Amino acid sequence: MGKNQWWRDQVVYQIYPRSFADSNGDGIGDLRGTIDHVDHLAQLGVGVVWLSPICASPQDDNGYDISNYQQIDPMFGTLEDFDELVAALHARDIRLVMDLVVNHTSDEHEWFIESASAKDSPKRDWYIWREGKDGKEPNNWESFFSGPTWEWNEATQQYYLHLFSKKQPDLNWENPEVRQAVYAMMRWWLERGVDGFRMDVINLISKVPGLPDGPVGPTGRGSCFDACANGPRFHEFLAEMRREVFDAYPDRTFLTVGETPGIGIDDALKCSDPARGEVDMVFQFEHVGLDNNPGDKFAIDRPEHTLTNLAGNLAAWQEGMDERGWNSLYFENHDQPRSVSRWGDDSEEISPAGGTWRERSAKALAGMLHAHRGTPYVYQGQELGMNNTPWQRLSEFRDLEVLNYVAVRQAEGKVFDDMLAGIARVNRDNARTPMQWSGEPGAGFSTGEPWIAVNPAAAYINAAAQVGKPGSVFEFYRALIALRRENPVLVHGDFELLSPLADCAHPDLWAVRRMFDGESLTALANFSREDAEVPSEWWPQGASVVLGSDLDADARVLRGWEFVFLSHRADRATG
Numbered sequence: 300m301g302k303n304q305w306w307r308d309q310v311v312y313q314i315y316p317r318s319f320a321d322s323n324g325d326g327i328g329d330l331r332g333t334i335d336h337v338d339h340l341a342q343l344g345v346g347v348v349w350l351s352p353i354c355a356s357p358q359d360d361n362g363y364d365i366s367n368y369q370q371i372d373p374m375f376g377t378l379e380d381f382d383e384l385v386a387a388l389h390a391r392d393i394r395l396v397m398d399l400v401v402n403h404t405s406d407e408h409e410w411f412i413e414s415a416s417a418k419d420s421p422k423r424d425w426y427i428w429r430e431g432k433d434g435k436e437p438n439n440w441e442s443f444f445s446g447p448t449w450e451w452n453e454a455t456q457q458y459y460l461h462l463f464s465k466k467q468p469d470l471n472w473e474n475p476e477v478r479q480a481v482y483a484m485m486r487w488w489l490e491r492g493v494d495g496f497r498m499d500v501i502n503l504i505s506k507v508p509g510l511p512d513g514p515v516g517p518t519g520r521g522s523c524f525d526a527c528a529n530g531p532r533f534h535e536f537l538a539e540m541r542r543e544v545f546d547a548y549p550d551r552t553f554l555t556v557g558e559t560p561g562i563g564i565d566d567a568l569k570c571s572d573p574a575r576g577e578v579d580m581v582f583q584f585e586h587v588g589l590d591n592n593p594g595d596k597f598a599i600d601r602p603e604h605t606l607t608n609l610a611g612n613l614a615a616w617q618e619g620m621d622e623r624g625w626n627s628l629y630f631e632n633h634d635q636p637r638s639v640s641r642w643g644d645d646s647e648e649i650s651p652a653g654g655t656w657r658e659r660s661a662k663a664l665a666g667m668l669h670a671h672r673g674t675p676y677v678y679q680g681q682e683l684g685m686n687n688t689p690w691q692r693l694s695e696f697r698d699l700e701v702l703n704y705v706a707v708r709q710a711e712g713k714v715f716d717d718m719l720a721g722i723a724r725v726n727r728d729n730a731r732t733p734m735q736w737s738g739e740p741g742a743g744f745s746t747g748e749p750w751i752a753v754n755p756a757a758a759y760i761n762a763a764a765q766v767g768k769p770g771s772v773f774e775f776y777r778a779l780i781a782l783r784r785e786n787p788v789l790v791h792g793d794f795e796l797l798s799p800l801a802d803c804a805h806p807d808l809w810a811v812r813r814m815f816d817g818e819s820l821t822a823l824a825n826f827s828r829e830d831a832e833v834p835s836e837w838w839p840q841g842a843s844v845v846l847g848s849d850l851d852a853d854a855r856v857l858r859g860w861e862f863v864f865l866s867h868r869a870d871r872a873t874g
């Protein structure tokens with residue numbers, strides 16, 4: 300393993316600082332609160348933190364709209380707090396990866412203010428300005444957050460492009476000055492000690508030239524994504540970034556992960572192929588798209604989730620990245636609902652095998668995630684089995700994606716109550732309720748009024764009830780992360796999906812085998828409530844349980860939502 304691939308045997312923990320820990324009682328998480336909880340991360344055993352945006356921002360999209368890349372938003376703290384956080388993490392052998400949001404800035408960034416000031420401004424071409432067409436927008440694109448992607452600027456009589464909210468104007472990456480300004484900013488952060496970047500919607504930076512209309516969807520507008528993502532210069536820009544930024548530090552090693560919605564296996568392999576030197580890995584979206592309605596994220600009708608689809612898709616990516624590329628492994632982040640509610644069984648009923656169905660399925664999903672080849676990402680609260688919130692009223696939501704969606708439909712005469720069920724399951728605020736540190740009011744997150752309501756389940760799902768408690772979801776995550784550090788098969792082993800067996804009586808059994816250097820590790824899980832006998836094909840002779848979600852694991856029968864790892868030396872096999 301090359302020294303620059305240190306992230307292969309690490310687990311990354313994502314912190315959404317606004318919702319992690321509030322130190323001063325204003326209801327909003329901050330850097331000092333985060334510093335107070337670094338030992339939680341050390342106990343869990345993660346090697347990297349990815350910190351969602353903390354730079355100066357009007358917070359239209361919770362910091363994914365940056366108005367100054369070299370200042371910390373005062374709501375989060377100061378640069379001194381930031382340096383202290385980096386030092387506290389480094390002292391515990393945890394590296395820090397920043398969120399790099401450079402497809403767009405805030406409309407309050409001085410670059411945009413200058414660009415919008417006059418048609419002949421030296422920064423006019425830093426953003427994407429166009430004349431209208433027949434008195435309307437330049438093309439038919441619908442923004443990710445509802446409504447057109449074009450905003451009219453009265454002063455200069457042109458439209459500017461914003462793929463996300465109108466407060467997130469897209470930078471013009473065709474302009475080399477823009478690229479150099481971004482690279483200089485990245486070097487500034489690396490010199491401050493950060494260990495890499497998670498790159499927000501990085502496959503949107505190169506737009507398809509001509510900005511053609513997109514295929515028309517249910518709203519009557521065209522998909523900007525289908526029309527302009529993965530433009531022709533995407534790989535060129537990533538390679539240039541590598542040369543201009545990361546290669547400037549030959550003695551250091553970084554982690555770079557590109558967020559690339561809609562990317563396919565071929566392009567992802569190009570991105571993460573070390574020989575091409577673009578990024579270390581990407582976040583792909585296929586597996587989180589399987590149960591989404593492609594035309595309308597919040598529609599009630601959506602494809603049913605099945606284990607076969609999820610397992611098969613993950614396996615296809617395992618094969619696709621092969622020995623050359625590398626996968627990032629994630630079930631949750633700040634944009635996704637809680638996985639235990641989405642793909643598990645989040646009932647609080649006690650199962651006959653012990654523990655609630657929610658706890659058991661949180662562990663089974665954890666095992667599944669960690670059993671794949673790649674770098675696992677754990678989102679804050681996932682290690683506690685946090686679930687979705689029981690949303691009821693519009694006033695409970697904070698995310699502009701939901702608020703814009705509802706406003707557009709209310710203007711058409713639709714009513715919120717008819718939209719609620721669809722919104723409740725998949726909205727991003729499910730991931731953004733406060734981290735549940737304890738069962739006290741405010742969940743130990745804040746002594747004040749939190750900016751978004753605490754999930755009522757905090758009373759029983761919280762860190763205080765789980766850390767150091769045998770059998771808890773947290774302790775199972777901790778054991779999985781420790782196993783990765785000790786077990787080269789889990790890191791380097793090749794991957795084979797064994798399930799479903801053609802004649803297997805139990806369609807909800809999942810099995811994979813990893814192999815490395817004569818050692819094999821078999822992961823088995825039961826994604827249902829019914830006990831299931833493990834087919835003998837999946838139970839190698841002489842195999843022993845190395846880690847199980849039940850403390851008394853006997854892998855020949857998997858109880859409802861049980862997970863086990865079996866270890867076995869291939870050359871001892873007798874058949």
Ligand code: TEU
Nearest residue numbers: 360363400443463499500560596634700
């Ligand atoms: O997300 C981009 C993205 O494609 C999404 O997952 C998006 O949130 C989803 O399609 C909406 O349904 C990134 C960030 O992770 C997200 O939080 C930001 O809102 C977005 O970019 C804009 O910066």
Ligand code: CA
Nearest residue numbers: 321323327329
């Ligand atoms: Ca605060």
